[in-house]
Amino acid sequence: MQLQVIQNKIYEIRGQKVMLDFDLAGLYNVETKAFNQAVKRNIGSFPAEFMFQLTRTEWRGMRSQFVTSYTEYADNQQDALPENIGSSQKKRRRDLLPYAFTEHGVTMLASVLKSPTARKMNIAIVKAFIAMRKLVIQYAEVLKAVDDLRERIDGHDAQLNQIYDALENMLDKKAVEENRQREWDERERIGFKK
Template sequence: MPEERIVNKIHIIRDQKVMLDFDLANLYEVETKALNQAVKRNADRFPKDFIFRLTTKEWQIMRSHFVTASYQVVNAQNNKNMRSQNVTSSQIKRNTAITPYAFTEHGVTMLASVLKSENAVKMSIAVVRAFIDLKRNALQYKAVIEQIENLKDHLGEHDDQLNKIYEAIENLLDDKTEKELKENAWRNRKRIGFKH
């Protein structure tokens, strides 16, 4: 499975990168219900920093994003059979009153050990790599932002220095112009006294 497809299933909820249970079930090729039952049977392996259930409001916001993405794909392709890869069949069948579980990176890793299938292990490795790539990209993005801020600071300093130089040049030009005007006035003055 392409890593990009996995990355598209990683969401930021409560300031954490997470994957939703139905997306993981789709990746691991199991039913969402079976995945959640495996988690419940092994609840001691999933502390609060590994898994949490979305609130109704969070779920409504997520669903509105999925519907919007689906609508955009349908309209963009002008094909009524197309739908967003975010809208999985597992999600469509889901009881809307039951909110999904969100698995953090650690929860996703633990999930592979609970499911114990060869496919789950392979997908877990791919998912962990996707999380690592996201972290790497975030660090690179942060470094670029810091460099841009440094450039802004330096440009601000250079702007101040350039403004002082421009001011000094203008003062010199003003002084020179004033001096030339005085000299021209002196040369062009009406002379009095003896004329040659």
């Protein structure tokens, strides 16, 4: 699976990069319900910094991030989920809030989901998190380089202004001296004339 497909399923919630339970279940090719049951059977492996459940407000905000719109089913009180998740996860009860897994939580899933498919997918997901972290670091380095250039340019601007001021002063002095010399040369001479 391409890293980009996985990276598109990584969201930022509470200042952390996370993946949602239904996306992970889709990637692992299991139903969300079975996925969450496996996690709950091993809940001791998932402290709060590895996994947390979204609040209703966070879930509403997340739903607005999905490109596809949600269709509400008034008769069975379910929300449709985006098309990019597994077919077994197309509908989710409105009262069930998804779980979010941090990078460490995703790594811990390897000890819970032990199928060969899950292991391969887990490696791909961890690589996606690592690639995203590298991009963030590179972005920070580029911003620092731009700031350094800006400081240099600002410093050069100040130095160039000082040089321009000095040249103007020199030109003004030269003009004053030339004016004095011209006045001296054009003065009316007194004394002996030849």
